[in-house]
Amino acid sequence: MTGPLAGVHVSDLPVSAAVREHYRASGIEELYPPQAAAVEAGITEGENVVAAIPTASGKTLIAELAMLTADGPALYAVPLRALAREKYESFADLPGVSVGISTGDFDSPDEELGAEDVVVATAEKVDSAIRNGASWVEDLACVVVDEVHLLGRERRGPTLEVTLATLQRRAPGVQIVALSATVDNPEDVASWLDAELVESTWRPVSLRTGVYDGDDVTFDDGSTLDVDVSDADEGDTDGERDTEATAALVEGSIDSGGQCLAFVRSRREAESLAMRLAEDDLAPDGDAAADLAAEIRDVDGTSTGHRLAEAAESGVGFHHAGLVNEHRALVESAFRERNLGVICATPTLAAGVNVPARRVVVRDLERYTGEEMSKLPVLEVHQMCGRAGRPHLDPYGEAVLVGDERTAEDLWDRYVDAGPEAVESQLAAREALRTHVLSVVASGFADSTASVLDLLDATFFAHQSPDVDLSGLLDTVTGELSGMELLDVGEATAETTDADTAATGDGSDALAATSLGETVSRQYVRPETGARLIEGIRTIEGMADDDVTALTALGVVCATPDMRGTYLGNRERADVYRYASRHAAAFTTAPEEADDFEAWLCAVKLARLVFEWSEGASIEALVDRYRVGPGDVESHVERTVWLLGAGDALAATLDADVDVFDRVRRRLVDSADDTPGDGVDRQPR
DNA sequence: GTGACCGTTCTCTAGACAGCATGTC
DNA sequence: CTAGAGAACGGTCAC
Numbered sequence: 001m002t003g004p005l006a007g008v009h010v011s012d013l014p015v016s017a018a019v020r021e022h023y024r025a026s027g028i029e030e031l032y033p034p035q036a037a038a039v040e041a042g043i044t045e046g047e048n049v050v051a052a053i054p055t056a057s058g059k060t061l062i063a064e065l066a067m068l069t070a071d072g073p074a075l076y077a078v079p080l081r082a083l084a085r086e087k088y089e090s091f092a093d094l095p096g097v098s099v100g101i102s103t104g105d106f107d108s109p110d111e112e113l114g115a116e117d118v119v120v121a122t123a124e125k126v127d128s129a130i131r132n133g134a135s136w137v138e139d140l141a142c143v144v145v146d147e148v149h150l151l152g153r154e155r156r157g158p159t160l161e162v163t164l165a166t167l168q169r170r171a172p173g174v175q176i177v178a179l180s181a182t183v184d185n186p187e188d189v190a191s192w193l194d195a196e197l198v199e200s201t202w203r204p205v206s207l208r209t210g211v212y213d214g215d216d217v218t219f220d221d222g223s224t225l226d227v228d229v230s231d232a233d234e235g236d237t238d239g240e241r242d243t244e245a246t247a248a249l250v251e252g253s254i255d256s257g258g259q260c261l262a263f264v265r266s267r268r269e270a271e272s273l274a275m276r277l278a279e280d281d282l283a284p285d286g287d288a289a290a291d292l293a294a295e296i297r298d299v300d301g302t303s304t305g306h307r308l309a310e311a312a313e314s315g316v317g318f319h320h321a322g323l324v325n326e327h328r329a330l331v332e333s334a335f336r337e338r339n340l341g342v343i344c345a346t347p348t349l350a351a352g353v354n355v356p357a358r359r360v361v362v363r364d365l366e367r368y369t370g371e372e373m374s375k376l377p378v379l380e381v382h383q384m385c386g387r388a389g390r391p392h393l394d395p396y397g398e399a400v401l402v403g404d405e406r407t408a409e410d411l412w413d414r415y416v417d418a419g420p421e422a423v424e425s426q427l428a429a430r431e432a433l434r435t436h437v438l439s440v441v442a443s444g445f446a447d448s449t450a451s452v453l454d455l456l457d458a459t460f461f462a463h464q465s466p467d468v469d470l471s472g473l474l475d476t477v478t479g480e481l482s483g484m485e486l487l488d489v490g491e492a493t494a495e496t497t498d499a500d501t502a503a504t505g506d507g508s509d510a511l512a513a514t515s516l517g518e519t520v521s522r523q524y525v526r527p528e529t530g531a532r533l534i535e536g537i538r539t540i541e542g543m544a545d546d547d548v549t550a551l552t553a554l555g556v557v558c559a560t561p562d563m564r565g566t567y568l569g570n571r572e573r574a575d576v577y578r579y580a581s582r583h584a585a586a587f588t589t590a591p592e593e594a595d596d597f598e599a600w601l602c603a604v605k606l607a608r609l610v611f612e613w614s615e616g617a618s619i620e621a622l623v624d625r626y627r628v629g630p631g632d633v634e635s636h637v638e639r640t641v642w643l644l645g646a647g648d649a650l651a652a653t654l655d656a657d658v659d660v661f662d663r664v665r666r667r668l669v670d671s672a673d674d675t676p677g678d679g680v681d682r683q684p685r
Numbered sequence: 686g687t688g689a690c691c692g693t694t695c696t697c698t699a700g701a702c703a704g705c706a707t708g709t710c
Numbered sequence: 711c712t713a714g715a716g717a718a719c720g721g722t723c724a725c
Binding site for chain 2: 079080081103104105107122123124125127128132155156159265266267268269320321346347348351367368369370522523524525562564567569570571627635639641642643645646649673
């Protein structure tokens with residue numbers, strides 16, 4: 001809890017009069033307690049601050065205060081492109097402030113970014129910019145990191161911490177402001193960043209959390225809520241009871257003038273819950289709902305699109321990653337404008353853009369993870385619940401976890417009483433270390449094992465586990481990289497490294513990226529992907545020209561770990577295999593040489609899907625032929641284009657006479673332009 | 686033969702970042 | 711001890 005603090009008024013802020021006026025115009029007079037605490041902690045005076053506070057408790061203002069008072073340009077780093085967009089637009093409203101944005105799909109040239117007061121970017125984009133030597137990074141006076149608790153994420157956490165560590169070196173003295181969800185160990189993050197910790201559970205709209213036990217809901221403030229489950233169904237299974245209960249909770253909330261979010265486990269269940277709810281008309285405004293449905297239908301003629309439009313007519317939406325981006329954005333904005341009463345969603349919505357509702361219902365608290373059913377992390381559930389309570393609209397927010405008489409107590413203990421998990425660095429994972437060691441060497445920040453270790457020393461991992469000796473791990477990683485021809489490892493050297501950093505007694509090895517390694521690092525693909533591409537290029541060189549087709553390049557690219565796999569249905573397995581045999585000459589690997597037959601089949605399926613798309617197949621056709629969502633087609637194509645570019649760059653550095661990658665890439669980009677409603681924006685508005 | 690009905694078996698499962706270089710009315 | 715929804719399948723029975 002924050003201690004007693006004198007109120008801080010907008011007029012007290014060391015910010016331009018225009019900005020103060022802007023705040024007043026949007027109804028801000030006095031700062032929220034966590035914001036005041038951040039000011040107290042020196043946020044406007046260049047101090048490093050870690051703010052571990054709930055969503056919607058005013059993080060954006062804290063960030064703005066830091067950025068506007070910084071003595072130079074500022075960077076706002078986010079984990080999601082959609083979030084970058086959202087923040088870009090909100091910062092652009094600030095008077096007298098120029099804002100730029102930089103994400104993989106939405107980007108301005110470096111020189112322009114250097115001229116902005118504020119740049120919004122994804123963390124990966126920042127990492128990539130650093131690797132490629134973008135100059136704007138070095139002039140930064142302030143860096144705000146949104147959702148720092150993602151430091152604990154398996155793949156993206158390490159890039160966040162390495163980026164932050166190198167950023168502090170590239171721009172010495174930058175003010176670091178880190179915004180975190182409530183976690184168990186915010187003080188670890190704060191001490192790593194040498195920052196003041198502001199910790200609070202204060203929210204502008206109070207939140208009560210409750211558990212449904214098959215009979216009624218008991219909230220943590222002691223109140224209860226009857227749930228009127230229609231007794232039409234008798235002898236139901238547990239699952240049916242759960243969805244009937246969530247339907248009742250959703251409808252109850254809407255009846256009393258609220259909006260609701262319902263979280264379920266899978267895409268299919270999000271859609272089927274939506275269809276179940278859409279049986280009743282829940283639209284706050286019928287005309288607006290009809291307009292929305294028309295707009296949705298306008299985007300694509302996919303069966304998913306039709307279902308979404310149909311649900312929307314009743315004021316119901318669903319939301320998951322299988323949706324085309326445009327549909328997702330439409331659902332989000334329609335909900336914000338109160339043209340939808342409910343969204344049935346997978347966890348995408350929990351960490352995405354701002355979509356507050358009066359009530360949040362979490363129906364599924366377990367998830368299938370590949371081998372087993374596992375319980376959702378507390379942090380994730382809290383983020384879902386935290387969406388409850390619309391400022392200025394709701395008297396309170398409520399979150400309900402749906403269980404039954406058997407599980408209710410367990411849910412209560414786990415998610416209501418217990419706190420969230422601690423953030424733990426994942427940098428020690430070999431895979432993560434491999435990519436970051438390569439990048440640090442390739443971009444010239446280190447040239448020996450000693451200097452790499454020196455850099456890693458500034459990392460969250462080193463801060464958290466000072467006793468772990470990374471040098472052994474580093475040796476195996478450099479060995480692997482050199483086996484991939486990405487890194488040259490020299491023998492122990494007496495030169496270069498300063499004596500005081502050479503903690504590794506018997507000297508340190510010289511490290512240098514090969515030209516392949518440099519390309520891999522610049523292209524931002526993982527080392528294993530690079531190795532795979534190199535291997536593919538070499539076998540293509542040895543193939544008969546007639547056998548090298550678009551499928552060849554796509555096959556190589558899709559077999560790469562940077563390509564997300566799809567699920568292979570049992571039913572399609574035989575068909576995919578037949579396809580592979582029919583086109584065996586074009587593929588670079590035969591099934592018997594694949595170390596993982598399943599993965600090989602998935603790669604073939606993806607290559608085929610993207611190939612057919614490039615041949616002009618409509619998204620609709622692909623969606624029902626390959627059991628993927630429209631959004632999956634979109635993201636597969638985008639990713640393929642990226643990897644084909646990397647393949648081409650590697651072919652060039654190998655000096656190989658291979659141009660399939662580039663040819664196929666161009667063809668994909670062209671068909672993307674031809675596909676209506678599917679173009680990717682290239683320039684900020 | 687056919688269609689309604691019902692119990693059993695089978696299938697399937699969240700999410701999402703990155704490169705680069707031009708063209709359009 | 712712990713998955714569970716829903717589609718697909720297959721069988722029965724009445725007419």
